[in-house]
Every structure is written in C-alpha cells, then in structure tokens.
Amino acid sequence: MIKVAVVGAGYGGLRAIEHLVGNEQVSLYLFDENSYHYLQTEAYGYIAGRFDLHDVALDLNNWCHGFKYPITFIKEKVEYINSSKRSIQTASSTYDYDYLIIATGARTNFFSFIDGMDKYGYGVKKLFRSHSFRTSFEHLLYEKLENPSIQGQTINLAIGGAGLSGVEIAAEMSDVIKRHTKSIGESAKEIKVYLIDASETILPGMSPYIIENTKNRLNDLGINIMTKSFIERVDLDTVYFKDGRKLDYTFMIFTGGILANTIECDINPSLNRTNQYICDTTLRIEKNIFVIGDCCEIKDKKQNILPPTAQIAEKSAEYAASSIEKLIQNKEIQPFSANVDGIFVALGGKYAVGELFSYIKVKGYLAYYLKKLITKSYYIGLKFRLNTGFKKRTMSEGEE
Ligand SMILES: Cc1cc2nc3c(=O)[nH]c(=O)nc-3n(C[C@H](O)[C@H](O)[C@H](O)COP(=O)(O)OP(=O)(O)OC[C@H]3O[C@@H](n4cnc5c(N)ncnc54)[C@H](O)[C@@H]3O)c2cc1C
Missing domain, CATH: 3.50.50.60 (FAD/NAD(P)-binding domain)
Incomplete structure (x- = not known):
C-alpha cells in the first residue's frame, strides 16, 4: 500500500x-x-452569536469513521x-x-511592528480565540442589560483589517447589535463598530462592484469605516494611529494579515x-x-x-x-x-454581495441565498460523514 x-x-x-x-x-x-475541523468561513457568525459551536466545529474522529474505507486520524x-x-x-x-x-x-499575523496588537487584539483564525471574543462580547451585552451603571456608556468595537474576514465580522456584529436593540433595548445602540484599514479602500484587490456595494451596506449598518488609517500602537483601551489620531475602544479584533x-x-x-x-x-x-x-x-x-x-x-x-x-x-x-470562480461577501443578516465568473453580479437576499447554498452544501457533506461515523463508532462500542 x-x-x-x-x-x-x-x-x-x-x-x-x-x-x-x-x-x-x-x-x-x-x-x-486539534480534534475538530474549524469552519473558519463561518467565524463571523460564531463570534457575533448568530451560529453555535456545532455550526463551526466538527469532530474529526467521527468524520473519518464516516467513510466506507479506513482513514487513520492522528490528533x-x-x-x-x-x-x-x-x-x-x-x-x-x-x-x-x-x-x-x-x-x-x-x-x-498580529504584526510585531504594531506594538500591543498581539496582546490586546483578538484573532479569529483559531477557534479558542473566536470563542474567547464571543464570550466576552456576550458578557458585555449581558452587562448592558443588567447593569444600570454602564448603560449610557459608549462602547467601541474596533476591527483592524478591512479584508474579507474583517468586513464580514463588522457587518455581522452591527446587524446583531441592531437586532439586539429590539430585545435588550436602546443601550445596545451604544455599541459602535469601527472598521479600520491602512489601505485606500476596504476589500483591497476586489472588484469595484463588490467594493461599492459593500461600502453602501456597511454605511447602512452604521459602521464607521476608517480607511487610510495606519495603526501604530494599541494599549488596553486606545488605538493610536500613525497620523496622531486616537480611538478609544473596548474590544479589538485583528484580521489585518x-x-x-x-x-x-x-x-x-x-x-x-x-x-x-x-x-x-x-x-x-x-x-x-x-x-x-x-x-x-x-x-x-x-x-x-x-x-x-x-x-x-x-x-x-x-x-x-x-x-x-x-x-x-x-x-x-x-x-x-x-x-x-467567484466571491461572496456575507454582509450581516440575510444580505450579501457576490460575483460569479466575473460577469454574474448579485447583491441583497439573492446573494445571501447563493452564499448560504454554497456553505450549506459544504456543511451538509461534512455532517453526513459525521453522523455516519458517530453511529458506526457508538455501535461498535456497544458490541464490545
Ligand atoms: C472570518 C473569515 C471568513 C472567511 N470567509 C471566506 C469565504 O467567504 N470564502 C472563502 O473561500 N474563504 C474564506 N475565508 C478563508 C478560509 O477560511 C481559508 O482560506 C481556509 O480556511 C484555508 O484552508 P486551509 O485548508 O488551507 O487551512 P485551514 O482551514 O486553516 O486548516 C489548517 C489546519 O491545519 C492544522 N495544523 C496547522 N499546523 C499543523 C501542524 N503542524 N500539525 C498538525 N496540524 C496542523 C490546523 O489545526 C488546521 O486545522 C475566511 C476566513 C475567515 C477567518
């Protein structure tokens, strides 16, 4: 063999x-x-509290057992x-x-030249970091609801990096905050989202159609877009820019590289x-x-x-x-x-912008639906193996 x-x-x-x-x-x-497959493409929904753990992490042992033929998994x-x-x-x-x-x-890459970023910034490329942000953010929402002393206080959520992941996170967080306003009240509106990038534009390298429509959606969601803003240093509660500006923040997510x-x-x-x-x-x-x-x-x-x-x-x-x-x-x-083949950008709730084979251009619910179809078909395939593997394993354990 x-x-x-x-x-x-x-x-x-x-x-x-x-x-x-x-x-x-x-x-x-x-x-x-790790013992699991992490669906990073869904991280934006997990950290915003829209998806659950089982939507983004799938057990690899069960997945490997879901095939007819043997695969040796070594964790x-x-x-x-x-x-x-x-x-x-x-x-x-x-x-x-x-x-x-x-x-x-x-x-x-928390970039060693951005002093403090590795210490204060949350990343989303590892599940434990996404989980840690989600937990802290949820705690904050809870405090906003429960603790009158922090009601009325503005809370800035800074997202460093306006590439695909930064944009998707900013949009989903803003959409979730909007929806929370209905349930936890007006104090949710005191959470402001800032999307920061050193480049001239958000989504550098993407087509004008994607950039323009994404910008419009982010503006509708009330996101503060700060392009041409080079982060020089971060401490516990302030982002310092190269040109001397500052931004107070409560949470910093970094997706800049x-x-x-x-x-x-x-x-x-x-x-x-x-x-x-x-x-x-x-x-x-x-x-x-x-x-x-x-x-x-x-x-x-x-x-x-x-x-x-x-x-x-x-x-x-x-x-x-x-x-x-x-x-x-x-x-x-x-x-x-x-x-x-194409790119779809999830932009909060049931809204996306996308391009397929560079000539099909879609936005809004249709784009959201197409993106969902792609991610769902991926997820369903994995889930099928996972369920089969889980059954096989529990049956063989039962026989022993
Ligand atoms: C918020 C977000 C949104 C995104 N959205 C999209 C999107 O809409 N469309 C899209 O196409 N892409 C998107 N991406 C990018 C996409 O997630 C990555 O490009 C993709 O995960 C890369 O797959 P990979 O197999 O190369 O690596 P990964 O998925 O990162 O997997 C690498 C694996 O290797 C393991 N590993 C690493 N080192 C070792 C080692 N030494 N020994 C054993 N195991 C090791 C890790 O544990 C991990 O499981 C997004 C990413 C993020 C963060």
Missing part, C-alpha cells in the same frame, strides 16, 4: 482525503493538532519532516509516508514574506511533498498571488490528490491552474 499523509484537517486537507479515500492502492493518514501536531527518510515526527512518534500533503493553513503555518523540514524550502511555502507549478516543494491552501503561495495565470481562500484550498487539494494518483500510476502531471 502507498502511504499518503495529510497534515492539517482544514478545507484543503479534508478535500484531499475525500478525493483519495476509496483508492485501493492508498492508505490514508490525517494529522491535526497531534506535526513538528518535523524528514524528507530524505520520508517520515514525519510528532511529539510522541514518527510516521513514514510515500506522499505527503501539507495543508497547515495560516494564523493571524496572516502568517502561514509551516513545519520544520530537512530541506529548508523557500518561504515568502507571509511565511508561505514557495512551490513549483505542480504545488510541490520536493518530489513527494505537495503544499496546498493557505500555507503556500498560489499564483494565477498572470502570476498574481491569489488571496488565501477556502475555495483555492479545496481546488489545490483536488489537484494534489489527483496528481498523487497519477504519480502512483507513473503518469505525468500538468501544472496547477488556479482560477477563482
């Missing part, structure tokens, strides 16, 4: 497993430091790759592989400035090691680096998995051709 190890059970890692499972020449090993962090011996090391063991897919994603998660390796692969692996056109850093998703630099036909998205993570995973199948059969593989 050919051993294929996949490190990272995010969007890319799971798609690679789905593609390879059932191939009778292959035995599959999935590694993740451990991979710490070292020895490519000459074709082995990977965790804290407790060493595992051999024939092919390796690295799908380790990325983490929030990412740093890829890479693994120490004997071959020292090249990395770009966001720590992403620089791979060849077949997404390899070595003959038998593929890199996919957020952890590597992926370029389009015009050689522009593509923004890291779940969509590209899944496409690169399909490519790496099918390439491994071809290599096993001694067939040639073609370069990876990355193209983005």
Whole structure:
C-alpha cells in the first residue's frame, strides 16, 4: 500500500482525503493538532452569536469513521519532516509516508511592528480565540442589560483589517447589535463598530462592484469605516494611529494579515514574506511533498498571488490528490491552474454581495441565498460523514 499523509484537517486537507479515500492502492493518514475541523468561513457568525459551536466545529474522529474505507486520524501536531527518510515526527512518534500533503493553513499575523496588537487584539483564525471574543462580547451585552451603571456608556468595537474576514465580522456584529436593540433595548445602540484599514479602500484587490456595494451596506449598518488609517500602537483601551489620531475602544479584533503555518523540514524550502511555502507549478516543494491552501503561495495565470481562500484550498487539494494518483500510476502531471470562480461577501443578516465568473453580479437576499447554498452544501457533506461515523463508532462500542 502507498502511504499518503495529510497534515492539517482544514478545507484543503479534508478535500484531499475525500478525493483519495476509496483508492485501493492508498492508505490514508490525517494529522491535526486539534480534534475538530474549524469552519473558519463561518467565524463571523460564531463570534457575533448568530451560529453555535456545532455550526463551526466538527469532530474529526467521527468524520473519518464516516467513510466506507479506513482513514487513520492522528490528533497531534506535526513538528518535523524528514524528507530524505520520508517520515514525519510528532511529539510522541514518527510516521513514514510515500506522499505527503501539507495543508497547515495560516494564523493571524498580529504584526510585531504594531506594538500591543498581539496582546490586546483578538484573532479569529483559531477557534479558542473566536470563542474567547464571543464570550466576552456576550458578557458585555449581558452587562448592558443588567447593569444600570454602564448603560449610557459608549462602547467601541474596533476591527483592524478591512479584508474579507474583517468586513464580514463588522457587518455581522452591527446587524446583531441592531437586532439586539429590539430585545435588550436602546443601550445596545451604544455599541459602535469601527472598521479600520491602512489601505485606500476596504476589500483591497476586489472588484469595484463588490467594493461599492459593500461600502453602501456597511454605511447602512452604521459602521464607521476608517480607511487610510495606519495603526501604530494599541494599549488596553486606545488605538493610536500613525497620523496622531486616537480611538478609544473596548474590544479589538485583528484580521489585518496572516502568517502561514509551516513545519520544520530537512530541506529548508523557500518561504515568502507571509511565511508561505514557495512551490513549483505542480504545488510541490520536493518530489513527494505537495503544499496546498493557505500555507503556500498560489499564483494565477498572470502570476498574481491569489488571496488565501477556502475555495483555492479545496481546488489545490483536488489537484494534489489527483496528481498523487497519477504519480502512483507513473503518469505525468500538468501544472496547477488556479482560477477563482467567484466571491461572496456575507454582509450581516440575510444580505450579501457576490460575483460569479466575473460577469454574474448579485447583491441583497439573492446573494445571501447563493452564499448560504454554497456553505450549506459544504456543511451538509461534512455532517453526513459525521453522523455516519458517530453511529458506526457508538455501535461498535456497544458490541464490545
Ligand atoms: C472570518 C473569515 C471568513 C472567511 N470567509 C471566506 C469565504 O467567504 N470564502 C472563502 O473561500 N474563504 C474564506 N475565508 C478563508 C478560509 O477560511 C481559508 O482560506 C481556509 O480556511 C484555508 O484552508 P486551509 O485548508 O488551507 O487551512 P485551514 O482551514 O486553516 O486548516 C489548517 C489546519 O491545519 C492544522 N495544523 C496547522 N499546523 C499543523 C501542524 N503542524 N500539525 C498538525 N496540524 C496542523 C490546523 O489545526 C488546521 O486545522 C475566511 C476566513 C475567515 C477567518
């Protein structure tokens, strides 16, 4: 049997497993430091209290058991790759592989030049950080309701970074605050959302249609958009900008940048400035090691680096998995051709803006519905495996 190890059970890692499972020449090993798959694309709804934990975290053991064919799940962090011996090391063991897919994603880059950001800013790329923000925010809403001494006080929620995740979080938080006004009263209106970015515009790199319509929606939601605002320093309750302005805040979420998660390796692969692996056109850093998703630099036909998205993570995973199948059969593989089918931006409640194949442009409820359809179909697929795996496991435990 050919051993294929996949490190990272995010969007890319799971798609690679789905593609390879059932191939009778292959035995599959999935590694993740967490016991669950975190649906980061839904983080905006989780932190705003719209989605629950079971909407964003799915048990990997159950998921792996949901297939007809065996997958070995190892809940451990991979710490070292020895490519000459074709082995990977965790804290407790060493595992051999024939092919390796690295799908380790990325983490929030709190930028060391922004003094205090790592200490005071919440990230959303890890479930525990999103959870910690959600809990604190919920506590604040509770206090607003229960504690007369803080009623009347303005609370500023600062979101650093107006890329896709920052915009989605700002919109969802504002929409939730609006809805809370009905239930917990006017004091919810004292929570103000600020969306801050050093760039000239929100959603840098996206099309004018997406940018303009998103801006309109954010304005309707009452969000204070602060572009061309370079954060220099953050302390416990103030954001300090390079041009001397200041903003008092109660909570700070930072989505301004990412740093890829890479693994120490004997071959020292090249990395770009966001720590992403620089791979060849077949997404390899070595003959038998593929890199996919957020952890590597992926370029389009015009050689522009593509923004890291779940969509590209899944496409690169399909490519790496099918390439491994071809290599096993001694067939040639073609370069990876990355193209983005479209983008949908969730903008609070049942509103979104989107573009498909660059000529279909939608906004409002229809865009929301299409985005929901995409995320729902992803979620339903995972949930089906999860339920099947859970049943299988509980039945076999019952038989013992
Ligand atoms: C708020 C928000 C909204 C977003 N919205 C969208 C959207 O609408 N559309 C879209 O396409 N994308 C969106 N994204 C981006 C998308 O979530 C990422 O691009 C996607 O998660 C990348 O998938 P991945 O498989 O490369 O990595 P990840 O999903 O980050 O998974 C990496 C996995 O690797 C594991 N891991 C890391 N290092 C190790 C190690 N050494 N050993 C073992 N395990 C390890 C981690 O635990 C993790 O499970 C959004 C992101 C955020 C934060």
